[in-house]
Amino acid sequence: MSLSSDSIDRSWLKDRLPSSEDKAGALVLPGLLAYTGFMLFPLFYLFFLSFTSAQAPEDLINNTWTFIALDNYLNLIQETQFWQSMGITWLFVFCSMTMKIGFSIFVALVLTHERVKGKRYMRAIVIIPLGLPGIFKITIWRSIFSNARFGLANTLYMNTMETLGQSPEPIQWLANRWLAFASYVVTELWLAYPFMVIIIVSALQDVSGELHDAAKVDGAGYLHRFVHVTLPAIKRPVWFASILTAAASFQQFLVPYVFNEGGPARNNELILVYGYREAFVRTPQNMALASAIMFSALIFIAMFMWINVKKGRLADGVQNA
Amino acid sequence: MSMRQSILQNIRDDIVHTLRWPIRVAEDVQKTIIGLREGRVTYRDVATTALASLSALVFVVLLMFPVYWVINSSIAAGTPAANLYSQGIFASPAEWNLESYGWLWGESDFFFEDGYPGGGAGFGEIWNAFLASNLANSLRLSIPTVVFSFLLIVPGAYTLSRHEFTGRKPLLYGYVMLTQVGGGLNIAALIALYVVFNAAGLTNSHLALAMFYAAGAVPFNTWLLKTFMDNIPESYTEAALVDGASRRRIVWEVILPLTKPGLAVVLIFTFLAGWNEFIVAQLMLSADSHPLSVGLYSLVDERATPWSQFAAYALTYATPVALIYFFSQRYVESGLSFGGMEG
Numbered sequence: 177m178s179l180s181s182d183s184i185d186r187s188w189l190k191d192r193l194p195s196s197e198d199k200a201g202a203l204v205l206p207g208l209l210a211y212t213g214f215m216l217f218p219l220f221y222l223f224f225l226s227f228t229s230a231q232a233p234e235d236l237i238n239n240t241w242t243f244i245a246l247d248n249y250l251n252l253i254q255e256t257q258f259w260q261s262m263g264i265t266w267l268f269v270f271c272s273m274t275m276k277i278g279f280s281i282f283v284a285l286v287l288t289h290e291r292v293k294g295k296r297y298m299r300a301i302v303i304i305p306l307g308l309p310g311i312f313k314i315t316i317w318r319s320i321f322s323n324a325r326f327g328l329a330n331t332l333y334m335n336t337m338e339t340l341g342q343s344p345e346p347i348q349w350l351a352n353r354w355l356a357f358a359s360y361v362v363t364e365l366w367l368a369y370p371f372m373v374i375i376i377v378s379a380l381q382d383v384s385g386e387l388h389d390a391a392k393v394d395g396a397g398y399l400h401r402f403v404h405v406t407l408p409a410i411k412r413p414v415w416f417a418s419i420l421t422a423a424a425s426f427q428q429f430l431v432p433y434v435f436n437e438g439g440p441a442r443n444n445e446l447i448l449v450y451g452y453r454e455a456f457v458r459t460p461q462n463m464a465l466a467s468a469i470m471f472s473a474l475i476f477i478a479m480f481m482w483i484n485v486k487k488g489r490l491a492d493g494v495q496n497a
Numbered sequence: 498m499s500m501r502q503s504i505l506q507n508i509r510d511d512i513v514h515t516l517r518w519p520i521r522v523a524e525d526v527q528k529t530i531i532g533l534r535e536g537r538v539t540y541r542d543v544a545t546t547a548l549a550s551l552s553a554l555v556f557v558v559l560l561m562f563p564v565y566w567v568i569n570s571s572i573a574a575g576t577p578a579a580n581l582y583s584q585g586i587f588a589s590p591a592e593w594n595l596e597s598y599g600w601l602w603g604e605s606d607f608f609f610e611d612g613y614p615g616g617g618a619g620f621g622e623i624w625n626a627f628l629a630s631n632l633a634n635s636l637r638l639s640i641p642t643v644v645f646s647f648l649l650i651v652p653g654a655y656t657l658s659r660h661e662f663t664g665r666k667p668l669l670y671g672y673v674m675l676t677q678v679g680g681g682l683n684i685a686a687l688i689a690l691y692v693v694f695n696a697a698g699l700t701n702s703h704l705a706l707a708m709f710y711a712a713g714a715v716p717f718n719t720w721l722l723k724t725f726m727d728n729i730p731e732s733y734t735e736a737a738l739v740d741g742a743s744r745r746r747i748v749w750e751v752i753l754p755l756t757k758p759g760l761a762v763v764l765i766f767t768f769l770a771g772w773n774e775f776i777v778a779q780l781m782l783s784a785d786s787h788p789l790s791v792g793l794y795s796l797v798d799e800r801a802t803p804w805s806q807f808a809a810y811a812l813t814y815a816t817p818v819a820l821i822y823f824f825s826q827r828y829v830e831s832g833l834s835f836g837g838m839e840g
């Protein structure tokens with residue numbers, strides 16, 4: 177290593193000046209600027225808002241707010257509703273994630289099974305929910321869990337009970353805390369399973385048939401082969417998809433909002449619904465507190481993603497990009 | 498082949514393939530019968546296959562039951578099944594009718610404000626009624642979203658795919674991360690967005706909202722389009738370079754034409770971003786600017802709206818999207834199994 181090398185210094189400088197490649201790189205700027213302006217800037221602004229005392233939008237437009245540092249956050253951690261929301265949100269993520277993984281693997285296994293004829297068409301049909309507008313799916317499921325006598329869920333329940341020789345009253349699905357929660361989970365399952373099924377099916381098709389045949393020769397039964405051959409092969413894609421859908425579940429807003437606005441009695445107020453209520457539904461509005469809620473939710477989800485990206489090496493795909 | 502032609506070709510192939518399924522089934526049956534006769538296939542085999550397929554079919558039908566329920570309800574106007582509070586959840590086929598679709602066309606805000614203006618109305622009147630409809634508002638959102646998205650996404654994807662510039666890696670990495678955290682960001686950011694839009698006087702602007710949707714579509718779609726462009730061999734562009742084509746001509750005449758399937762996917766995704774979005778639209782737009790998604794939700798809130806009319810509205814809103822998805826499925830699937838899934 178020589179100490180007096182001008183050439184190294186010059187190349188150091190050259191490396192840091194814009195090259196012609198960098199000028200071409202300017203083509204990403206429109207997208208980057210738009211994203212920054214419409215997505216990242218509001219997030220920073222949200223962060224800033226959470227340190228102020230702003231109540232209604234007019235406070236911000238007329239500049240009638242004061243800087244109150246961490247007061248919003250201090251209030252928040254003493255608020256039982258905040259912990260209630262956080263708790264129910266994580267419970268929702270946990271329940272829907274386990275159900276999604278189990279159910280999607282089941283659907284994928286059925287629709288790739290060698291004995292099943294016409295599975296290509298069936299696969300095309302089961303992923304239909306993926307192609308329907310969110311608000312459509314959710315309003316339909318709200319009608320299914322309607323408190324009315326002839327909602328689909330109630331009809332099913334009443335008919336079952338009648339065959340058992342009883343004559344029950346219709347269930348008030350959305351007026352009972354845990355029934356409402358269960359209805360959220362079932363709906364979320366129906367919303368999210370097609371995505372998982374697509375990924376698991378494509379993973380299953382990569383599972384080597386030879387390994388299966390070898391295991392068969394060794395006398396391994398279906399369950400054995402599933403646990404020791406299939407599962408290890410699809411583990412990573414399933415994990416990847418689960419993290420993505422878990423992140424989506426954490427941010428679920430429409431299902432609780434459309435079903436019963438996080439009710440009954442704010443028991444099932446998922447975290448984003450809580451923030452939305454403070455900002456837009458409740459009077460007087462409390463924009464600053466709502467910002468603190470939303471920002472806390474973002475911190476939680478960012479931590480969740482960060483841990484998973486680190487542990488599960490989710491972004492490995494980028495390296496060979 | 499132009500993009501339109503190639504898409505039409507694909508749709509035609511899909512339809513032909515679907516229509517030919519009885520032929521394939523017949524061939525299959527024939528093969529099985531011959532197999533049975535020659536003793537290659539046992540009756541037990543046939544029975545297991547039939548049973549497995551049948552159970553799978555029943556399972557699929559059960560899964561899609563909500564969709565069937567809505568379809569049935571939409572053609573059940575006037576029957577007990579048209580109301581969640583009265584007897585029955587299915588109308589019998591004898592009572593099927595299209596009344597709720599008549600309501601959709603003639604009275605709702607779906608196609609025209611307060612329905613089709615009727616026989617005496619001139620073209621101008623009809624046109625104005627259309628311009629005030631939920632559908633027109635949805636198009637006012639979706640079409641600009643597509644235009645803005647293309648302006649933002651295509652140049653970025655091209656340069657990410659073809660140029661090695663400073664900060665490329667972190668940017669790609671960031672885009673992938675943001676696609677994954679993307680979904681709820683706009684709800685969390687809604688408060689700030691609401692204040693900013695208010696301050697700028699943009700609360701009732703379809704264009705501003707379209708710009709917002711387009712910006713939100715940038716990370717995922719740029720990444721998707723880049724992976725499509727990566728698959729175009731470098732040798733193609735080199736050959737064009739040797740022939741003396743300028744950079745610009747190469748982009749227009751080599752790269753973009755070969756990226757057509759990717760462009761089609763981005764077109765679909767960004768159009769749907771504007772078509773499907775509900776929360777932001779509901780908050781930012783006033784009642785007479787509401788798109789179809791908000792129009793649908795406002796029907797749910799009115800208890801008086803018969804279930805069959807709601808079903809007709811909902812289905813008419815969802816069907817184009819479902820059709821688009823169905824025919825673009827192969828691209829969407831290949832898009833969803835993008836990089837990072839292997840290993």
